[in-house]
Structures are given as C-alpha cells and as structure tokens.
Amino acid sequence: MPHGTDPVARLARQAHAAWVVAKKDAVVYYLKPPVINFGIILTLFFYLAFAAGRSMPVEAMVPGIVAIALFFTASAISPLVTPWERQARTYERLVTSPASLGAILAGDTLAGAAFGTVLALVPMAVGLAATAARVADPASLVLGIGFGAAAFATLGVLMAAPASQAPAQVMMLSNLVRLPLMFISGVFVPHAAMPEWGQWLAPLSPLSYAADLIRLGFGEPGHFGAGTDVAALTGFTLAFLLLASVFHTRARRDAR
Numbered sequence: 001m002p003h004g005t006d007p008v009a010r011l012a013r014q015a016h017a018a019w020v021v022a023k024k025d026a027v028v029y030y031l032k033p034p035v036i037n038f039g040i041i042l043t044l045f046f047y048l049a050f051a052a053g054r055s056m057p058v059e060a061m062v063p064g065i066v067a068i069a070l071f072f073t074a075s076a077i078s079p080l081v082t083p084w085e086r087q088a089r090t091y092e093r094l095v096t097s098p099a100s101l102g103a104i105l106a107g108d109t110l111a112g113a114a115f116g117t118v119l120a121l122v123p124m125a126v127g128l129a130a131t132a133a134r135v136a137d138p139a140s141l142v143l144g145i146g147f148g149a150a151a152f153a154t155l156g157v158l159m160a161a162p163a164s165q166a167p168a169q170v171m172m173l174s175n176l177v178r179l180p181l182m183f184i185s186g187v188f189v190p191h192a193a194m195p196e197w198g199q200w201l202a203p204l205s206p207l208s209y210a211a212d213l214i215r216l217g218f219g220e221p222g223h224f225g226a227g228t229d230v231a232a233l234t235g236f237t238l239a240f241l242l243l244a245s246v247f248h249t250r251a252r253r254d255a256r
Helices: 007-030 033-051 058-074 078-088 091-095 101-130 138-159 167-183 196-204 206-217 226-255
Strands: none
Touching (some): 007 078, 033 101, 058 101, 058 167, 078 167, 101 138, 138 167, 138 206, 138 226, 196 206, 206 226
16 A cells, blocks of 8 residues: 555654644743743632632642643633634644644644643642642542543634634633633532532533542542543543534635
C-alpha cells in the first residue's frame, strides 16, 4: 500500500499534528504568567465564594473546590485561542497546513485539558496538606479529573467556533454558558438538598458528573455512580467535539 494512503501513517501524522498544536497553544497562550495567575486567582475566588456562610468542615469543601478549579481552568483559554489566532491572522495559515481540522481541535483540547489538570492539582495539594481531607479512592479521583478535563476543554473549543466573534464577545458567551452549568451542578448544594427543578437540571451539566467522581475519590458518597459519571463525561466530550467540528467547518466555509 502506498505510504500516502496508509491509514496508520495518516493517523500517526495527524496525531503528531495534534501534539504540535497542543505545544503551540501551551507556549503561546497557556504558559504566560498572567494566564497562570488568572487560573490560581480564579480558584481562590471560588474557594472564598464556596466557603462563605457555610458551616461544613473545610475538608468537606475540598472536592467541590477541586471540581470548580478544574471546570474553570480547563475551559478558560480554549474559547479564546481561535479568536486570538483569527485576530492575529495566523488562523488561515494553521487551517491550510497539513493538520486536519480534527487534529487542530484535538490539539486545542489537549492543551486545555492539561492546563486545567495541572492548575486543579494546586487546590487539591493545599487541601490535602492543610485539612483533614484524604484520598480514599484514587481511581475515581483520576477518572474525575481526567474525563472532566477532557469534557470541559472540548466545551471551550466548541465556544470558540463562531467566526465573527471577537475575544471579548467569546469571553462573555463563555461566562454565560459556564456559570449556569456550575450553579446547577450540585457543587455548592448536594443533589439531595436541591429543589426538584435543580435535580432535573443537574444531569445537563458535565460538572455534575466530574464533581461526583471527585467526591467519590475523596471518600464522600456519590449521586450518579462512577459508571454513569464516566459514560456521561465521555458522551459530553464526544458531543462537544462533534458540534465543534461542525461549527468550525461552517465558520471556515463562511470566511472564504
């Protein structure tokens, strides 16, 4: 079979292209001190908001804080990568490169997921060192962070799709999407204590399932079950990637 038609070779080339895109995103966008500081400050802000007025032990807050940190950092920059590149006139060069759209989206997702994972480890390390919180189920914790980071990063990639939007508009859209998903997720209020409408809406948020797995990792009772959490986060990731591919393809066609 000729090298150019070898599906394994094509897959390997696109996987390498995705890795190159992820490294480019990390160097150009993620590894800047203001971005890292933003992730840490945002985590501290939500910690204070989460802790205010609550009488529960501090260690019981750690799983929710980790989940919030993962959610906001994994989805924070990926919505802005494509608008920034369109603004800098580098997006056209990227989409005309040998990298397929799928490889570009996979690279953006990988960079966002890695960024979210690393910064989510900061409050977790502080919580384990400064409180009585302990990891009881490492497998559930790893699954929650890994699958959650992937789902949240693909959500960010999806929000970057509209070709006509400036970075400020994308950031506004991002917050309009992420804040409701956070408040219906059961991170602040346990599912059993939520009003009936909240219990109906909670399954619509990917954060609900990531937070559930992270709680299981810290030995707290879950709500959906680990199998359901993993299946739901996988479904969200695939759905967000599919929609992102459709909208990015449409945006590229309209921009011609």
